[in-house]
Amino acid sequence: MSRVQTKKRKKEDILTIGGKELGEMFDAARLWLDKNAADIDAINVFPVPDGDCGKNMLLTISSAIENIDENKKKTASSVMEKIAQGALMGARGNSGFLLSQFLEGMHSSTADKDSIGVDDMAEAISEGAKKARAALSEPKEGTILTVADGAAKGAKKAIKGGAESLPVLMEYIVHEAEKSLNRTPMLLTQLKEAGVVDAGGEGLLVIFTGMKGYLEGKVRPRRIRPVSKREYEAITRAGRAEMSDTYCTQLMIDKPVISANEIRKRLLKEGSSVIVAESDSKLRIHIHTDYPDKIADYAREWGNVKQFRSENMKEQLKYSIYPEGTKGKNIAVIAIAQGKGMHKLFRKLGAIATVSGGQTMNPSVRELREAVEAVPQKKVILLTNNKNVILTASRIGDLTDKELAVLSTKTMPQGISALVAFNTNEDIEQNKSYMQEVADSVITIQVTSAVRDTRVQNIPVKEGQLIALRDDEELLAAGRDIKRVVLDALSKIELNNIEIITVYYGSSTDKKEAGRLLESIKGKYPEKDYELVDGHQPHYSYLISLE
């Protein structure tokens, strides 16, 4: 194992790396991804705020790095194993999941290596690409898989061309991966329409670039394809709405210099769930905020800070289990849900547990597995309720001894109808097929605001405009007026066989406005049955299900 010097290094110097360097190399890749994640999110093609591809990949690789054992004597294979394992458990979203598969491929090809040389690395990259592709039953081109294949091609070329050091190998890999990435718009119409490259592919390229940078001694990550400022801001805005009040922050102030009331007023501007309790000459403070550092700064001005504790609530268990047991075949249904109204509804309809997550915050493999393990039932049906969760959820079956059925419900309303069809007297297989059939028969219209200017299916969409999508795929209508957008969307759907129209209004929607919208739909289609539900979901001002 040749030692790596962080600074003065020539490309041809590094012939092999050991476990320690391997870990550092992926950590460098993580830093690069961190720097580029928001740019990647911004090019997520769909104009809805699901621009979470960069975030998902970042969380996935972070979980991989965190899993590396600090103290152990490290061989390359042991580190790669930890990386693969950590990536899988932390995998979120489709690109995060495919990244974890790529790393798993790298791990299996280096399983017995103390150190990794040029040939090993080339082989590992090829295996990674194969493994990622094998994870999908219908692999698509113009995606992260295309870029992974490009990297594999680069690795082969490098070996053929006689590359003798790791930095040279990585240069080939990055070069070919980038060429493949630039081809993605030609392979996928949606990308071409939106005028972007594939976001997951770009994420993978950033990782390779970070690995290359580490081997070349370039420690400072840079943004490789900065998006426009406006797009960048729009996407961060959308992301922020979701990230709100992430940290549960608690502190105690001894001998405060300002009143509890004054402090309460200040805190209310910084977050939610504010509690300021006074006892003796001490103040206990509790707040959910995105800016614990700011709170700490304030607190120092307010008096003697005695204890300060801040926990990331998103890192805590994100599921709740409801004690009501199931009868009959004793099957637990777990639903992934977003919005307190939706959580409540799933629970009322008989879900034993709900896991928070969905749009822009896909739950990780670990979170899903924990929820599956935590319910007392041995048989579990999991409702994914978001198309970006299906792939990660599909892996849980291998990670648990429980009998698990994953229903690929793409939207929450699909999940709700599936749950209604759940029958405690039937076994898990029968339930799975009937519930899936019911879910698939539900049409969901999602109404949200576009986070960026784009074109979808030839319809120009402006940032901030309302858009109505069908089943997360087809753009039905866009415009400024909610009533017109929804009626326009409905007019494009065959409604003859539809009996019930359910309108779930979101956290940003006023109940009265929702009522008025419902009345206008009723006016147009008086023969249908209607239901108005406070879903309180984020992102979508309305979810409208037709069944």
Add this chain to the structure above:
Amino acid sequence: MSGNVRIVTDSTATLEKTTIDKYGIEVVPLKVLFGEEVFNEGVDIGSGDFYSRISRGEIPTTSHPGEDEFIDVYKKSLGSGSSILSIHTPSKLSGTVDAARAARKKFSNEAIEIIDSRTIGLGMLVIPAAEAASKGKSLKQVNDFVQNLNNAIYTVGALNTLEYLKRGGRIGTARALLGGMLRIKPILSFEEGEVKILGKARTTKRAIRSMIDLVSRNMKSGESIHAVIVYTSDNGPAISLRDEIDRNFKCDNLELSQIGPVLGTHIGPGFFGLGFYESRYLKGLSK
């Protein structure tokens, strides 16, 4: 006593007048009350009138016939030399059977048999019973035949709301909550005359699909069936159900029948379902 069996039933059977006259069936009316107003079911309140009143939010109650009414009817029939088969609405839904049983105790002979039906489609038992009686079968023969039919009957339906069952104390509150949400239609069966919730569906289409499934599962021979589609206020879903039953099964008899005010009070508007038995159970009749 052989031959000459008189069939007694109650108004929940909603028999046509021609049928009643043809077989000389005695029908004891149950009562529907809207506040102070008292109506005899099938006599002075019709289904149309009844369902339009509950759709306006009026809340009816019901009362079953008293022991005395049965004593009178039984006395009359026994006096004319007949024996009696008295077939009534399920005891889990109404006290009618109890009143009939109490009345029977007043008569010392064995010439009265009482059947506690397992279905809300009472006509499915009463008409074959009357047919058997008209062929001169003995009370024991008719009774055995109808008991067999009664055991073979399977009744399923979809409710619009559990509110009415709950109001009448015929189902627990917890289960009733479910029915109130999201237009969920509970799918239920009447087994042993008792209401059981078997599943749920949001749309009529899926409710029908569940019922078709339940009929298939409860068919033993896979032969032809005798079915009655029942509904309370709205015949639309019932007609769709009838068409689907017709498409999926070989039906010797398939008719549509509106449920009367008394059972309508307990199961509420918007209910539709069916009762069926396999036709082979009717063969006892021709022997």
